[in-house]
Amino acid sequence: QSVLTQPPSASGAPGQRVTISCSGTSSNVGGNTVHWYQQIPGTAPKFLMYSNNQRPSGVPDRFSGSKSGTSASLAISGLQSEDEAEYYCAAWDDSLKGVLFGGGTKLTVL
Amino acid sequence: EVQLEQSGAEVKKPGESLKISCKASGFSISGYWIAWVRQMPGKGLEWMGIIYPGDSSTRYSPSFQGQITISAAKSISTAYLEWSGLMASDTAIYYCARHSSGWYSPFDYWGRGTLVTVSS
Numbered sequence: 001q002s003v004l005t006q007p008p009s010a011s012g013a014p015g016q017r018v019t020i021s022c023s024g025t026s027s028n029v030g031g032n033t034v035h036w037y038q039q040i041p042g043t044a045p046k047f048l049m050y051s052n053n054q055r056p057s058g059v060p061d062r063f064s065g066s067k068s069g070t071s072a073s074l075a076i077s078g079l080q081s082e083d084e085a086e087y088y089c090a091a092w093d094d095s096l097k098g099v100l101f102g103g104g105t106k107l108t109v110l
Numbered sequence: 111e112v113q114l115e116q117s118g119a120e121v122k123k124p125g126e127s128l129k130i131s132c133k134a135s136g137f138s139i140s141g142y143w144i145a146w147v148r149q150m151p152g153k154g155l156e157w158m159g160i161i162y163p164g165d166s167s168t169r170y171s172p173s174f175q176g177q178i179t180i181s182a183a184k185s186i187s188t189a190y191l192e193w194s195g196l197m198a199s200d201t202a203i204y205y206c207a208r209h210s211s212g213w214y215s216p217f218d219y220w221g222r223g224t225l226v227t228v229s230s
Contacts, residue, residue, distance in 0.1 A: 032214055033214065037155075039155075044205055044222050045147075045207075046220070047217060047219070050215075050218075088154065088155055090155075090157075090216070090217075092213060092214045096171065096172070097169060098157050098159070098160075098169060098170075099145070099157040101154060101156065101157065102154070104154040
């Protein structure tokens with residue numbers, strides 16, 4: 001099945017700001033809300049962001065999200081070593097009638 | 111506390127059948143959509159399908175339709191993922207996850223995953 005397009009990797013030094021993009025089509029990102037998940041190696045995905053830019057309770061405000069047209073972004077400011085993880089975007093796809101995930105972006109904190 | 115407790119790791123041979131489980135606690139499974147998500151070794155997340163245990167409504171990804179069966183027993187707050195004939199390519203970690211409300215909503219809680227290894 002098709003996936004939403006994410007860069008395979010991203011990196012930044014502690015304290016810096018990084019942005020991860022997520023590109024789709026009108027049947028998914030463009031027409032529905034985007035959610036983000038964080039997966040630390042060896043653990044289950046964690047709920048990180050919902051409805052494009054809403055943080056669940058407990059998620060630091062260093063994490064922010066946005067969406068414009070058929071693209072969405074996750075920004076992490078004040079990068080910390082604990083942010084090193086794989087990040088996935090996801091959205092409902094009206095054609096698939098199911099959830100599409102991005103391919104994942106591995107974030108490295110230098 | 112909301113929890114999704116998944117059954118333990120499995121090692122199977124090609125052609126064998128398997129049913130793994132996801133037991134919910136801390137909420138009524140009848141009122142939420144529960145999804146199954148596959149993660150093959152070193153790969154990303156793939157949505158397999160969902161079930162609404164309240165009435166057992168199901169939806170499958172076209173990629174998995176006919177290959178798996180998703181079911182639930184609401185009386186014991188448990189969802190299941192089943193194969194009738196495993197293949198080596200089914201080797202993966204399988205997660206169950208809860209939609210926070212409807213289909214469009216995010217997965218707000220995840221199980222820890224069940225590792226399924228299929229090898230002769």
